[in-house]
Amino acid sequence: MSFRLLTKAWRQQIQPLNRTEFSSYILHRSFSRVSERPSFGIAFDIDGVILLGNTPVGGSPTALRKLYNYDGTLKFPYVFLSNGGGIPEAKRASELSELLGLNVSASQVLQGHSPFRQLVNRFEDKLIVAAGKGEPALVMSEYGFKNVISIDAYASRFENIDPLAPYKKWTTKLATTQNPKFDESGPQIDVFSERVQAAFIVSDPVDWSRDVQVLCDILKTGGLPGRNVGTQPHLYFANDDLEYQTKFPSERLGMGAFRIALESIFNRTHHHSLEYTCFGKPHPSVFKNAEIVLQKHVPRVDEDSYDINHKNAQPFQTLYMIGDNPAVDIRGARQTGHPWFSILTRTGVFKGKENHDKFPADLVVDTVEEAVDYILAKECA
Structure with a gap:
């Protein structure tokens, strides 16, 4: 199915709900499955998707808050997968936490280096x-x-x-x-x-x-x-x-x-x-490492259904890469293959260029908030 058809089907699915009702719907559906282990994970590029400079873009704070429980604990596993860097992961996590108003751990930050x-x-x-x-x-x-x-x-x-x-x-x-x-x-x-x-x-x-x-x-x-x-x-x-x-x-x-x-x-x-x-994206090794890290951030459900050491962790059914660069984010996810699903946002490098024809995404959206809404509607339905 093409990304246009996917987008059309998704919009038809959520059309009866306004933004507030849709957020409530997502929370209700996901909490009704609280006893189940999430079958998906998300990797976010930073520059052009989450931030432009030091300014949040595309409703990123709101989008990311949907991945947390009311008490601030992580409900759905996600990491930041960036080719940027220059500072330790712990310092980058602290900066992201302050800019986005969230609790981001150092282990959730994967930088180019x-x-x-x-x-x-x-x-x-x-x-x-x-x-x-x-x-x-x-x-x-x-x-x-x-x-x-x-x-x-x-x-x-x-x-x-x-x-x-x-x-x-x-x-x-x-x-x-x-x-x-x-x-x-x-x-x-x-x-x-x-x-x-x-x-x-x-x-x-x-x-x-x-x-x-x-x-x-x-x-x-x-x-x-x-x-x-x-x-x-x-x-x-x-x-x-x-x-x-x-x-x-x-x-x-x-x-x-x-x-x-x-x-x-x-x-x-x-x-x-x-x-x-x-090193860095689009090399498949980067995405395979991200999958390992995402496994470590799957919320622990109970002793029987999830091994605390992750030795018996079930593989993800879908891993979403949300990026703005077709030649880097999308290409890497597509080359790595299953279970990666690529989502391209229009807030960064990609603005309708021809390079998308060379590295087509599974889905194209305007913002990261729209991408997260699509994922939660699909996974929590």
């Missing part, structure tokens, strides 16, 4: 550089990396590494000044003798010219800028988004654009092509 945790055992004690806006070194440190330095601090150790530095009017705050609990200066790192083993692009870089220059220095010399050519250290990107939505009317260039710039310059100035690994 969250999969970097999987690489701790490989680089735990090795020198790594973390790049991007926010607090990239703090993020990596909290994941368990013990020898991490931000690209801001790393570049500051090398005199004249950035030839444009004298012309830059801004000053970059280091993680040490942003968060006094994180001391990036200790233990002391001798950047002139200790090779960088890996560079992690944690979030969107701020100073593209400097970061491209410094990363090329690191990657071409085997981790010791200013030295001879060496084996390229590992390079990881938290996502490969070309564009994303902010408060500005048109899309802004994202980490994928920075990756293209870095790769193009590296390949023109080095005899080997750049090697790298990208």
